[in-house]
Amino acid sequence: MTPIKTDLLVIGAGSGGLSVAAGAVQMGADVVLLEGHRMGGDCLNYGCVPSKALIASGKAAYAQSHGQPYGITDVAPAVDYAAAQTHVADVIAQIEPHDSVERFEGLGVRVITEFGSFLSPTEVQAGDHVITARRIVIATGSSPLVPPIPGLDQVPYLTNETLWQLRERPDHLLIVGGGPIGIEMAQAHRRLGCKVTVIEGETALGRDDPEMSAFVLDALREEGVEIAESAMAAEVSTTGAQITVTSKDGRSFAGSHLLVAVGRRPNIARLDLAKAGIETERGAIRVDDSLKTTNRRVYAIGDVAGGLQFTHVAGYHAGVIIRSALFGLPSKATTAHIPRATYTDPELAQVGLTEAEARAAHGDRLEVVRFDFSGNDRLIAERKARGMIKLMVVKGRPVGVSIAGPQAGELSNLWSMVIANKLKLSAVAAMVSPYPTVGEINKRVAGAYFSPRLFDSAMVKRVVGLVQRWLP
Template sequence: MNTLKTDLLIIGAGSGGLSVAAGAAQMGADVTLLEGHKMGGDCLNYGCVPSKALIASAKSAYVMSHAARYGVANMVPEVDYAAAKDHVADVIATIEPVDSQERFEGLGVRVIREYGTFISETEVQAGDTRIKARRIVIATGSSPFVPPIPGLDQVPYLTNETLWDLRDRPDHLLVIGGGPIGMEMAQAHRRLGSKVTVIEGAKALGKDDPEMAEVVLEALRGEGIDIAEEALAKKVRGQAGAIEVEVQDGRVFKGSHLLVAVGRRANMDKLNLEAAGIETTKTGIKVDDSLKTTNKRVYAIGDVAGGLQFTHVAGYHAGIVIRSALFGLPAKTKTAHIPWATYTQPELSQVGMTEALARKEHGPRLEVVRFHYSHNDRAIAERKTRGLIKVMVVKGKPVGVSIAGYQAGELINLWSLVIANGLKMSHVSNMVAPYPTIGELNKRAAGAYFSPRLFENDTVKKVVRLVQRWLP
């Protein structure tokens, strides 16, 4: 049995764990990192990276078949699904070295390729090594949640982890779950030539603003994706190539392949948290605002902490932990400035409060500003006029922004900056955006907030007329 002592022990080499490890090691801490599976975690190997790579392949196919509106003849693309998966694998391989064991050992991190299990409040067992640490960070992420639908265990099904091994294009893909993962993969496969049916127990894209979600859903339906809402899966039956999903109201959906995309569950099973005095909730490990667990020597970050499940949130958490664990400084998490995006086309993004939440929180003080893509010259030139930006404003400050449309995931960055720093609509209005860009939408939305105050205000008009009389 090997034993070692370390300043900081990190369990899990996904995006959050790697960020803590790199920062802490380069600042002089003795860092030990445990990973029992793949370096890079879910994001690199099964989530963000492969999904966006497949979406890029699908976009290429779609552009070829919809070029006529730009004066270029439409072509029927010859889709090689296996080659598209090779593209996905190549993208992963290109990024892998950044997350590799070799790189982190080069930074001075001690990397042990074993799962970690708590044996006391300050000790973790990893293979044949017992590790005692001053501080411990749990960054084990999450895995696909597979619901207990009768019959599901009797048929072959895919998750976001196993989808990437599929080499033959599905003839008809059934997707249980209408959230971001389900809708992104639904559109990608439709564009690559599959028939696609999405089966959602409630509302598709139900966590987003309904008005904005409808912009996306209308576009997806227009591409030929069948989206069945209020369709709670009751039973699954069939075999490879012929699968049926029966829902509560009796409808039956038939397809060749089944993708289960109903959400994520925190990875806690191997940790033996009880031994460390760490409590859990229904969604993950219980943490306070500083990301400390009920064992104050142990932090939990990213998906396993049970909050927003996004790679960039794990990275944000890493910064909080480094400040607290390495320097002993107070650091607390906030969520108001955390954006998220769904990478369908059109894209869907959000930061801060949706309109419904803002109305509930702020009542009559709330002003909602809308600006449509159809008024943006670059969007017109690109034939990307489907969509709008909606800003929720209280006393001149945005408290939430919802965007549906081309490059919504890029546009939301500015609003995250604005909300994070308590800036006002005037700050956005004062910005000068190059013309013509999609980014002008943000400035024009801010302008739409001030327009009625300037152009529909009798006092302003009286002042202008008075000034004009006296100007030489």
Template sequence: MKRIKTDLCVIGAGSGGLSVAAGAVQMGASVVLIEGHKMGGDCLNFGCVPSKSLIAAGKAAHATRKGGFGIAGVEPEIDYAAAMDHVHSVIDTIAPLDSQERFEALGCTVIREFARFISATEVQAGDTVIQARRFVLATGSSPLVPPVPGLDTVPYETNETLFDLREKPEHLLIIGGGPIGMEMAQAHRRLGCKVTVIEGLKALGKDDPEMAAVVLDNLRTEGVEIAEEAMASQIRGAAGAIEVEVQDGRVFRGSHLLMAVGRKPNIDKLDLDKAGVAYTRAGITVGADLRSSNRRVYAIGDVAGGLQFTHVAGYHAGVIIRSILFGLPSRASDHHIPWATYTDPELAQVGLSEALAKEAHGDRLEVIRFEYAHNDRALTSGKTAGLIKLMVVKGRPVGVSIAGADAGELISLWALVLANKMKIGAVAAMVSPYPTLMEVNKRAAGAYFSPRLFDSPMVKRVVRLVQKILP
């Protein structure tokens, strides 16, 4: 048995773990990085990168089919295997940045085994025991597969297997109407598949219902069947002929099945009890400083039980680097964390939704709305479906919801505003190039001031008085 002593042991080589390891080793700490599966983690190999690559393929097919602006649409010739080749070429292009070779070149000791705690200060990975001053658990999450009766008798996909398909599904059944389910539903529909989404409650149910409706209406227009209040109760059949029965008796039939009902934290292999690390089904229990009940052990990203996004893991990495390397207090917050669903139109959120803002602020809340249909760039490009909604309290935004083209890009401005506690006047004062979709943000901010300026008797009296006084 080999033994290593190190300043920092990072378990998990996804986006969060890699950020911590790279930052720590380049600033002088000794680092052991342990990964039992693929370098780059879920985001690179099974999540963000492949899903957005497939979405891009679907978008190209849709543009060809739809036409417009005087260009006749034609039915595209779709090579599903070639679309998947594009997916894997993007993964392969990014992979060297996350590779074992790169991190060894930076100075990390990289061990490609699953790790488990054997004491409060040691983990074992393969035939190596690592003793560390600090541990960072960045093991991420995996697809949650619920125990639906019959599921164990039929073939099914998750996001970890979907991108290995080579033949286009004739009819894809998707259980789960969250972001992953809806993104893959639209991408596959645009690539020529029949698609049925089966959701036990409401599709995109964690988002503002008004904003979600913008997305769902378009998906239905494109031919995606979305069945809500449809809790799966029985699954049966075989490859190419799968049936999903729901509690009210409806039966949905398709050729392939994708399970997209959520995620579970990757904690099973860690033997956390041996390290005195508290956890629940949601993940490792941490404070605002991202430390666990064992003060030597931090948890970041999905495994920490909060928002499950790649950029959150990266943010967490920056928070704990401050305390691990410099001994300075640091705390994570999520009030300024944006997220987006990359359907067409996109759906994005930062801060409080309208419902949560009303609950938190009551009558002090003002809700400002601006429709994409009033933006000139949206008109020129035919992307007029959508709106932005600002939740404002005493001149300060507390939440922003956007449904529409490039919502995932537009939300970044509001993440900056919330992170820095800026007032809405800062956005109103901004000058955007014309014509751009970014003007949606500026016009929405301007809509907050319009009634205060144009509908105010006091303002009118002051202006009339000044006009009389001025020479």
């Protein structure tokens, strides 16, 4: 065994682990990084990057068959599914060097391409190495959750890790799971010429505001995606090349391919956490507000710590613990300003509290303001003026924003900054957006909050009247 001593050991080279390693080494810490699988983790190889690349292929195909409103003759797109998957692989390949072993070794990180497991509260074994570290960060991410549906283990099925190996276009894709992953892949595959059925045990996009998710689900149904809700999968079977999913209420759904997209499970099996005195809860590593585990020398960030499972959350966590692990300063993670987005067409985004959550938390103090996308000139020009932004406000400060429509994810950036910095709506109202842009929507919804206070106020009208009498 080769002993190694270091300031900081990072276990896992996904987005969170890479951010910690890069930040720490450039600030002067001695850093060791372990990755037993693929640099870049799930986001680069199986999640955010490939899914958005395939969504882009679907958008290109859809545009060819929907040009008539713009004066362009509709044509049936000739979809080469294998070439679309090659496009996905090429996008991954373009980003890979940024997350590569070579780049991080160039920064000064010692990269060991092995999985790690704890030997003690301060020691981790990785292959032939035993690493002793002053601080340890667990950033091992998550993997697709495969539910124990009877018959599933006897049927060929896809997950977000294996979908990208597919080169034959599915004739009829069954998707078990109506969350963001399932819904994004449903629309992408429908636009690439597949029949698609989404089988959801409860409500599709059930985590989001129902008023907003309806925009997305209605759009998918209009494009021909079948979405079966309250259809809890009870059995999976095959007859020849046909796969059948039967729900608990007796409904039956048959297709050529099956994608399982029911959620994620934290990757903790290899870590031997008990030897480090690290406790878990609900299948994830237990952490406090500072992201420390029950072993005070060890942090857990991103998916493996439970909570919000997004790449940008892991990156945010990295910044939180660098302050603590490197500088010994107090630092806590919060979720109030964390955005999330579903990259369908139209998009769906949320920052902070939904309307239901805000009403439960703030009661009568809550004001809800809406602005319809039909009032945005840029989207009218592009024939995409369908959507809504909904703002939850308490005493002049937003506590949540729900957005459904084109560029919803982009629009959410501003609201994350506003909520993170506890800004009042007056700061957004004072902003000047170039005309015509989709970003004007953010200013217009802030204006919708102030309009009744200004234009429907008897006091304001009296003051204006008095001022006008006295002005020369």
